[in-house]
Amino acid sequence: MFNLKTIAKGAAASVVGASLFVSSAFGETVIRIQTVISAKADEVVMLKDFGEDVTALTNGEVRFEILPAGSVVGVAETLDAVDAGxxxxGFAWTHYWSGKHPAAMLFGSPVAGAGVGIDNIAFVSWFQFGGGKELYDQLWDEMGMNVKGFMLQPVGPEALGWFKEPITSMDDFRKYRFRTPPGIPGQTYKDIGVASVAMGGGDILPALEKGTIDAAEWCCPKPDSVFGFQKVLxxxxxxxxxxxVVNADLYLNKDVYDSLTPLQQKAIEVAANASLSKAMSYRIYENGKALKDLTENHGVILHDTPADYFPAYMNAAKASLEKNAAENEFFAKVWxxxxxxAAIAVPYWAGSQASNAALGKAFADSVK
Structure with missing residues (x-):
């Protein structure tokens, strides 16, 4: 295993600078972004839309070239490669880097709504107006990373997952070997007695087919259907x-970002803010179409999650959050x-959403 920082702080970093200089000589700066997922994924569709907005806002001066996972470095090395130049x-979910700092989870995937009822829309409110953005900028310094991050794609809530047979209680749930996300969300399942198995997305379907795991979660109806879970469960x-709440983010090498003009930097910020809204809008419709297709054309049966899951998971998540806050000062600050x-916003937002949820459920029941 090579050390990315050692290799790239010198020669490789200068290569990046040279490539930008050459591009700029022709009136265009090309910024190459490696993702951690397939080029066909919905997240990359939205990432390209963000890039097109930046290009339009800069009158063609800045263009993003999107590279699929593994083009230059492995998925796990993506952030280090950005840092090193x-x-x-890079483009990924910030909770992927929880091994570098536990607070990364609070930005990429705050378990159980950070234990305080924050949904994906309220999370964007915290990020933009509740001090979250300033803390997000501080995260990279806490990690010691030469990175400028932009939050682009809030998603959620993710589905509980896919099962061979119906589950009616936590006792049923605990019978299954269940694929979960890594880090605190997966550990929380272990804490409530579920046999949690963390694995990469590309390994899930083969593991289900082989019987290595019995149940799984990934995301939401559209990404799940692309994975093909409906073929097995x-x-x-x-x-x-x-x-x-889950957020897919853009990470720019800080030297690359600093080489841009103030107007170009502002264009990226404006396009990122637009992406926060567009990503949620895109996901609602795409997931709706996918869920309709799954239930009508693939024999998928939609169930309500057992009631005893919610207090069990929430209590365990809070305990995990408290443990991490006690052990890490910056984690405690972000949380x-x-x-x-949440003390200010959630009572209002939850109360308002109750009306929306009742309205939507009444219509959904009529469609059934």
């Missing part, structure tokens, strides 16, 4: 707490910011 930028549960925001 081996690639101009037919019982689907939408309501889950492990990733009520306190989310708790302070």
């Amino acid at each position: 081996l690639i101009d930028g 037919k019982h689907y549960y939408l309501q889950g707490l492990h990733q009520v 306190q910011s989310q708790k302070d925001f």
